[in-house]
Amino acid sequence: MELLTAAQMRTIEQAAITSGEVTGLELMERAGQGVVDAIFEEWPVLDRRGASPSRSPGYLGPDEEDPLRAVVLCGPGNNGGDGFVVARLLLELGWEVEVFLYGNPEKLPPDARVNYERWETKNEVRVFAVDRAPLEDDFLRFPNEIDLVVDGVFGTGLTRPFAGVFSMLANAPARTLLRDRGVKVVAIDAPSGLCADSGRILGNAIVADMAVTFHSRKLGHVLGDGPVTCGTVRTKSIGLETWEDSQIVHMAHPDRMKLLKASVDHKYSHGHALILSGGSGKTGAARLAARGALRIGAGLVTLGVPPSAQTEAASQITALMLQRVDGTDDLSEILEDTRLNALCLGPALGLARAQALVPMALAARRATVLDADALSAFAEDPDTLFAHLHGKCVLTPHGGEFARLFPDVAGEMNAHPTKGPAYSKVDATRAAAKRAGCVVLFKGPDTVIAAPDGRCVVNAAVYERAAPWLATAGAGDVLAGFIAGLLARGFSPIQAAETAAWLHVECARQFGPGLIAEDLPEQVPDVLKKLNI
Known part of the structure; x- marks a missing residue:
């Protein structure tokens, strides 16, 4: 699934219009119909008269005895034009519809102006000037009984903080009133106030029950505050062609063909991963990572532990192998085995141990995952770490670790946005990957994975796909192990990070509530079976 920016979507639309495949008015009509169809699909109770005309030639006409009521808010751009189409279609279905325009009708874009005039010639439009301050009773002028509010104010076209009359709907009292009365709020493309490129809120944001977008989801639907403000997202086709571009962000998905194993393979066909552990009392995180690497399909996994922890680790493992790794001499010796092709450093490794071992591990130029302590150990001097990194590395920071390694990038991402499009987590992760010269997996519910060449996926x-149970100690260690195991199997760094992140979420969803980190590796067999692997 593509995740587009507003500019990319405009380019796709304009290319179709320029080629003569479709007109802007036709796209607007399709979008409006898509919104109406999505409303009835999401809430069949609102479709009291059965299917809408677009889906049923046998439509019998409006039910005038008990009409449904909608308020449609239209903005000064083409999103407002979509709103006028929705209003007209609902009216034709027998709804009572009131339309409010935020903007000057004379300044509407041509296609939006046509649909404004189609509505205005027979129906009233309440117009509010863009620069007029809200009046105390503006919201109270809405009908006393409303079934539906359609937000067609800004959508993907937001470039400044959402303010003015309609922004009152973003206030908590207004949201509570609508919710208490059972009013459904539908946003066209994206809730007004939400940056469609970043998922960040500019000023205020209307909280919708559903956002209906077109052709493909936008980045803002899945990043940041997007899921909270959108409620749910439905994507409707408006007949546009899919574009192929390496810089378009995609949703993460597993590389199923690479996950398969051939019957003629042996254990060394799928690599040998080394997971370095911390000292006594600190082996649990590395054992979680090692178990993850083994479950994900690495042929062999060795746990490298200091002497103080050998007995502790040995009593806790079975299928894993154990190797003494006290310092650089021991690590140098084990790395002489060229069959050992993937490393994982960081989970509870200890800062001093990480500072000593990470540079040597990176010098071996093996595929390497750096997590937790392997990142924090260089927080005071990130450039020292960057000097040792190579293209076969994957960094897996959470928000705090990211801010310590890339403070300027994090600062720009976390700064209060004053205009759109706002700097996004995608922008930040791409910048970090370019600086580090390797793949960066920036953790979170909206995990972003980027390569130095700009390729990017979002998991x-x-x-x-919500998996709130992943917010548990050790879950990140298992993810690091998944990545290391896939690197050992020959996945490229970005393939390993993407596939591991996707499987990580699916394992959490497979188990459900009550999940602890130890459960994650044990879900892998069932998740792979569902993929027919």
Whole structure:
């Protein structure tokens, strides 16, 4: 699934219009119909008269005895034009519809102006000037009984903080009133106030029950505050062609073909991963990572532990192998085995141990995952770490670790946005990957994975893929092990990070509530079976 920016979506639309495949008015009509169809699909109770005309030639006409009521808010751009189409279609279905325009009708874009005039010639439009301050009773002028509010104010076209009359709907009292009365709020493309490129809120944001977008989801639907403000997202086709571009962000998905194993393979066909552990009392995180690497399909996994922890680790493992790694001499010796092709350093490794071992491990130029302590150990001097990194590395920071390694990038991402499009987590992760010269997996419910060349995927555990149980100690260690295991199997760094992140979420969803980190590796067999692997 593509995740587009507003500019990319405009380019796709304009290319179709310029080629003569479709007109802007036709796209607007399709979008409006898509919104109406999505409303009835999401809430069949609102479709009291059965299917809408677009889906049923046998439509019998409006029910005038008990009409449904909608308020449609239209903005000064083409999103407002979509709103006028929705209003007209609902009216034709027998709804009572009131339309409010935020903007000057004379300044509407041509296609939006046409749909404004189609509505205005027979129906009233309440117009509010863009620069007029809200009046105390503006919201109270809405009908006393409303079934639906359609937000067609800004959508993906937001470039400044959302303010003015309609922004009152973003206030908590207004949201509570609508919710208490059972009013459904539908946003066209994106809730007004939400930056469609970043998922960040500019000023205020209307909180919708559903956002209906077109052709493809936008980045803002899955990043940041997008899931909270959108409620749910439905994507409707408006007949546009899919574009192929390496810089378009995609949703993460597993590389199923590479996950398969051939019957003629042996254990060394799938690599040998080394997971370095901390000292006594600190082996649990590395054991979680090692178990993850083994479950994900690495042929062999060795746990490298200091002498003080050998007995402790040995009593806790079975299928894993154990190797003494006290310092650089021991690590140098074990790295002489060229069959050992993937490393994982960081989980509870200890800062001093990480500072000593990470440079030597990176000098071996093996595929390497750096997590937790392997990142924090260089927080005071990130450039020292960057000087040792190579293209076969994957960094897996959470928000705090990211801020310590890339303070300027994090600062720009966390700064209060004053205009759109706002700097996004995608922008930040791409910048970090370019600086580090390797793949960066920036953790979170909206995990972003980027390569130095700009390729980027998002693994969003939101909406139907929400997995809140992943917020548990050790879950990140298992993810690091998944990545290391896939690197050992020959996945490229970005393939390993993407596939591991996707499987990580699916394992959490497979188990469900009550998940602890130890459960994650044990879900891998069932998740792979569902992929027919």
